[in-house]
Amino acid sequence: MFRMLKALGEKVYQWRKMLLIAPTVTGLVIGISLTGILEPLELLTFDQFFRWRSHFPSESEKKDPRIVIITIDEADISTLKQWPLSDAKLAQLINIVKTENPRVIGLNIFRDFPIEPGSDTLNQIFKTTPNLIGIEKVIGNSIQPPAILSQSKQVGFVDLVLDKDGKVRRDLVTITSEEFGQKLSFGITLALSYLQKENIIAQSGNSSQEEIIIGKAHLFPLDKNAGNYINIDNGGYQILLNYRGGEEKFQTISIIDVFNQQYPQNLFNDRLVLIGVTADSINTSFLTPYHPSYPTSGTFIQANAISQILSAALDDRPLLKVWSNPLEWLWIFAWTTIGMLVTYVVLNKHSFQYNSVIKWILFILNDCWLGLLLFSCSYVLFLQGWWVPTITPFMVVLGASVIIMVDKWKYLATFDTLTKVPNRLYFDKILEQTRLLHHLSRKQTSLILCDVDHFKQYNDTYGHPAGDRCLQKVAKEIRTAIRRTDFVARYGGEEFAIILPRTDRQEAKKIAQRILEKVISLNISHNTSLTSDYVTISCGISSLFLQDQLSTKRLINQADKALYQAKQEGRNRVIVYGSSLVTDEH
Numbered sequence: 001m002f003r004m005l006k007a008l009g010e011k012v013y014q015w016r017k018m019l020l021i022a023p024t025v026t027g028l029v030i031g032i033s034l035t036g037i038l039e040p041l042e043l044l045t046f047d048q049f050f051r052w053r054s055h056f057p058s059e060s061e062k063k064d065p066r067i068v069i070i071t072i073d074e075a076d077i078s079t080l081k082q083w084p085l086s087d088a089k090l091a092q093l094i095n096i097v098k099t100e101n102p103r104v105i106g107l108n109i110f111r112d113f114p115i116e117p118g119s120d121t122l123n124q125i126f127k128t129t130p131n132l133i134g135i136e137k138v139i140g141n142s143i144q145p146p147a148i149l150s151q152s153k154q155v156g157f158v159d160l161v162l163d164k165d166g167k168v169r170r171d172l173v174t175i176t177s178e179e180f181g182q183k184l185s186f187g188i189t190l191a192l193s194y195l196q197k198e199n200i201i202a203q204s205g206n207s208s209q210e211e212i213i214i215g216k217a218h219l220f221p222l223d224k225n226a227g228n229y230i231n232i233d234n235g236g237y238q239i240l241l242n243y244r245g246g247e248e249k250f251q252t253i254s255i256i257d258v259f260n261q262q263y264p265q266n267l268f269n270d271r272l273v274l275i276g277v278t279a280d281s282i283n284t285s286f287l288t289p290y291h292p293s294y295p296t297s298g299t300f301i302q303a304n305a306i307s308q309i310l311s312a313a314l315d316d317r318p319l320l321k322v323w324s325n326p327l328e329w330l331w332i333f334a335w336t337t338i339g340m341l342v343t344y345v346v347l348n349k350h351s352f353q354y355n356s357v358i359k360w361i362l363f364i365l366n367d368c369w370l371g372l373l374l375f376s377c378s379y380v381l382f383l384q385g386w387w388v389p390t391i392t393p394f395m396v397v398l399g400a401s402v403i404i405m406v407d408k409w410k411y412l413a414t415f416d417t418l419t420k421v422p423n424r425l426y427f428d429k430i431l432e433q434t435r436l437l438h439h440l441s442r443k444q445t446s447l448i449l450c451d452v453d454h455f456k457q458y459n460d461t462y463g464h465p466a467g468d469r470c471l472q473k474v475a476k477e478i479r480t481a482i483r484r485t486d487f488v489a490r491y492g493g494e495e496f497a498i499i500l501p502r503t504d505r506q507e508a509k510k511i512a513q514r515i516l517e518k519v520i521s522l523n524i525s526h527n528t529s530l531t532s533d534y535v536t537i538s539c540g541i542s543s544l545f546l547q548d549q550l551s552t553k554r555l556i557n558q559a560d561k562a563l564y565q566a567k568q569e570g571r572n573r574v575i576v577y578g579s580s581l582v583t584d585e586h
Helices: 002-014 016-033 039-055 074-080 087-098 119-127 147-151 186-198 255-259 298-315 325-347 356-383 391-414 424-438 455-462 464-481 505-520 549-568 579-585
Strands: 064-072 104-108 132-136 155-157 170-177 181-184 202-204 212-214 217-219 237-240 250-254 272-277 285-288 291-297 445-452 487-492 495-500 537-544 574-576
Touching: 016 325, 016 391, 039 356, 039 391, 064 074, 064 255, 064 298, 074 255, 087 104, 087 119, 087 255, 087 272, 104 186, 104 298, 119 132, 119 147, 132 147, 132 186, 155 181, 155 186, 170 186, 181 186, 186 212, 186 272, 186 298, 212 298, 217 298, 250 255, 250 298, 272 298, 285 298, 291 298, 325 356, 325 391, 356 391, 391 424, 424 445, 424 487, 424 495, 424 549, 445 455, 445 464, 445 505, 445 549, 455 464, 464 487, 464 495, 464 505, 495 505, 505 537, 505 574, 537 549, 549 574
Parallel strands: 064 250, 064 272, 104 132, 104 272, 132 155, 537 574
Antiparallel strands: 170 181, 170 237, 202 212, 212 217, 285 291, 445 495, 445 537, 487 495
């Protein structure tokens, strides 16, 4: 049990940087995202997913066969030579559609006052067409619906929710106020009317009072920080609008062709017929995810709102949903971990350590590959009906990879890549830091210089690869022989240096003797050694009160002289710098 805990502790210590970096970077980037800085980029990514899907449509994204749209564009207005349409023209149009028995008719044209001639005829149409749904506007400057349709509750509002960039990404399903109670949107009213024939009605869900179940569809309202939104106005009952597409995703016919009866027989039969204006001059268009500057007619936006409810209720086409905050944070943390691990593996490749050009190429390719993987995963989830953070985890991947990269560069600059111990440059830095920290402590600092005995002969006999493995084993044993407060570095070639803060020469000698014993216990054969049949090591020790930079140089010189004396006396031994050498030095 003790060994298991010790091994676990060693692993934790080995991965301590990773364990610290992951939650730190994740928390920092999540904090930044909560300010709303990343929201525009997340929304642009969301839009891009819609555009990608439009280029590679699946079976569920084909043209909606249930909806037919009668359009009124610029050419139609020029031909009719009137706008708005008179009540007589509107009544004539609805009568033509009624003859083919549509399941429901949606009139996406405001008619809050009569436009003669023909108001009596149109009112009679309104009274005798129970499957006709009109429109009203309730937010801001309200526009009243036709009185007859309002009395029979055949009305839905057409107010749209715009994001800060002016795009329509959300669908407002219901509005509730003390003034008028609850009102349904035009889209949901038409969809529910269409679904009556399928015996499908809206019901409250079991899992949540706010859940609405319509056939196979389960609706949940957006909160203020839903998905990648930050502190939005979520008034009413809003859901994400899962667009099917633009005009190309619906069967359309112009009003002129309807008047001239130039359309296939039974085109309107048992379908949802939507009548609406698409002319740019009428100013009823809005920006959507499909184009950053080219607006889409409000009629087609309403068609998409209707289509998403019908397709979800009947075909199980997914509605767009979001994860809870904890799940999103876990998703971001997972990508932090993936980014760190992949970067760590790439940076530990042999080629990375020696070629600066390859360093940068690998670093850029690494982040590009991780970004591609992240965007692919987010897009696949989007196709399944989930809108998850993409830019935020990409930022943590970049942040984590940069930190790992900088740490790796620092490691390569300060550590010996062969023995995995600090190099001479780092040794000099730590020795100076030790002097600054302990010069007032009245405690000695000791230094041990070690040299592998007859190492040139070992390389000549067993080859340089074997020599490298020998140095690695010796370095590892030195690390196990010293204390946690001590510092070991590769001093050069086969030499190692150990800094021992607050340590006198007696204690330093014990540690050096332990190093000798550890190295001998390796039993590395050395048949050409003049000292032993196995690899051995010699140590020189110096202990001083470090007061200034001259004292650190003196410490090194004394340890070097002690090491030289150890070699002169036969190697495989520890020599402590003595008073005679001090006299010689001066």
